[in-house]
Amino acid sequence: MATFGFDERHVLPALRLLPYDELVLLAGRSSLRTKGFARLRALEPDLRAVVVDPFDLVRCLEATCDAIVEAARRGGSARVSVSGGTKILCAAAMLAAFQEGVEAWYCDPDPIRLPVLRGVRLEDAVSDSARLVAGLLRGERSAEELVHAAATHGLGRVAAYQALKDLVRHGLADQRLDGGEVLVRPTAGLEVHRAHFRIAARKG
Amino acid sequence: MTVLFGTLGWRPQSLIPSIRSTEGLERVTFYHSDHAKSRTARGRVIEFCRTLGVPATAVELSDAFNLLQIVERIRADVRRELAGGIPLRFNIAGGTRLMSSAALLTCLLEGIPATYVHDETYEEIPLPLLRMTYADRLTPRQRAILKFLVEHRERAYTESALAKALGVHKATMNHHLRELLDKGAIDRVENPQDRRALLIRAVPGMELLVG
Numbered sequence: 234m235a236t237f238g239f240d241e242r243h244v245l246p247a248l249r250l251l252p253y254d255e256l257v258l259l260a261g262r263s264s265l266r267t268k269g270f271a272r273l274r275a276l277e278p279d280l281r282a283v284v285v286d287p288f289d290l291v292r293c294l295e296a297t298c299d300a301i302v303e304a305a306r307r308g309g310s311a312r313v314s315v316s317g318g319t320k321i322l323c324a325a326a327m328l329a330a331f332q333e334g335v336e337a338w339y340c341d342p343d344p345i346r347l348p349v350l351r352g353v354r355l356e357d358a359v360s361d362s363a364r365l366v367a368g369l370l371r372g373e374r375s376a377e378e379l380v381h382a383a384a385t386h387g388l389g390r391v392a393a394y395q396a397l398k399d400l401v402r403h404g405l406a407d408q409r410l411d412g413g414e415v416l417v418r419p420t421a422g423l424e425v426h427r428a429h430f431r432i433a434a435r436k437g
Numbered sequence: 438m439t440v441l442f443g444t445l446g447w448r449p450q451s452l453i454p455s456i457r458s459t460e461g462l463e464r465v466t467f468y469h470s471d472h473a474k475s476r477t478a479r480g481r482v483i484e485f486c487r488t489l490g491v492p493a494t495a496v497e498l499s500d501a502f503n504l505l506q507i508v509e510r511i512r513a514d515v516r517r518e519l520a521g522g523i524p525l526r527f528n529i530a531g532g533t534r535l536m537s538s539a540a541l542l543t544c545l546l547e548g549i550p551a552t553y554v555h556d557e558t559y560e561e562i563p564l565p566l567l568r569m570t571y572a573d574r575l576t577p578r579q580r581a582i583l584k585f586l587v588e589h590r591e592r593a594y595t596e597s598a599l600a601k602a603l604g605v606h607k608a609t610m611n612h613h614l615r616e617l618l619d620k621g622a623i624d625r626v627e628n629p630q631d632r633r634a635l636l637i638r639a640v641p642g643m644e645l646l647v648g
Contacts, residue, residue, distance in 0.1 A: 288556060290562060327538060328566075331545050346640060350575070351619065353620060
């Protein structure tokens, strides 16, 4: 899987260095009309292109994660080269590799392997209980109310408070004291994660 | 109180929204290349910080196209701040692709909240990162083994030599090495002097994980 902009020279070192069975290019729509793409297609007639908006990091991230999951579903394992395309596409692909726990390389021109641990998904660090509490946390509310709501989903009081603590530790929730009451609210980070948690749920 | 880190290219607009939006901003540290346009942008960011009364440190990178060197530099600065216990955030929007990638890599490894600024709308967009040290996804023992292998790259270790060097039982070492192998952190390669023995080595790039 390789990120691609307009110039195939950012992709070729990865193709030479990393063994692969199938090539998937992550690229913007306009990139598919370039001479660079035509030259890559001539080299790899079976290449598959996944069209992304290379200026929208969250969409690029989702598309890359989906492509990695699709590769796994077809029985393969993915290896990502993040040397081509826009800065945003490159960042999204790097993030996707860490999110999904697949090998990632920056090959332009020298190969640099990024320290991704295979099979270790970033969000596995968030427990199922914390995901449940995150799902219930919409807008600011008292921690006590939230714990009650979690109880209706079968989560005990201590486990719910622990889950909330985990969310705060991971930067997914903020808490403050107001008149002796603890109020909690989702952070902007949690809003971004919600979409990703949904991807994980869909895959599961 | 928050310390803001950022990468800067030719457009101060890629960093200024984060300076504006950071609550309790204590100081700003940003990285830029030696290109004349980056230096001009640096001047504008410093001027903007001055009007807000916020101290700013600009770091000129000698080679804005060397990923590992940039990661090393940024990470050292970030770790220094983390040791002080002050919350950090990072804007990775500006600079070369390598600068931005190096900044993201640092944020991933150190668990720092990161944002980028949209090129046209200048809207700040948070990235889905968790505040956790990535190396913590290994157990302390696995980290110790990997760190040892990284620090002794010049020497080749068999499984039993490694167990001896780290004072661990062979069976325990075997268990941890299997885990590290599954996670793609190490390789087993044939010993050219003795084909029956396998040598253990850390895969390239793991310096960034345990360094």
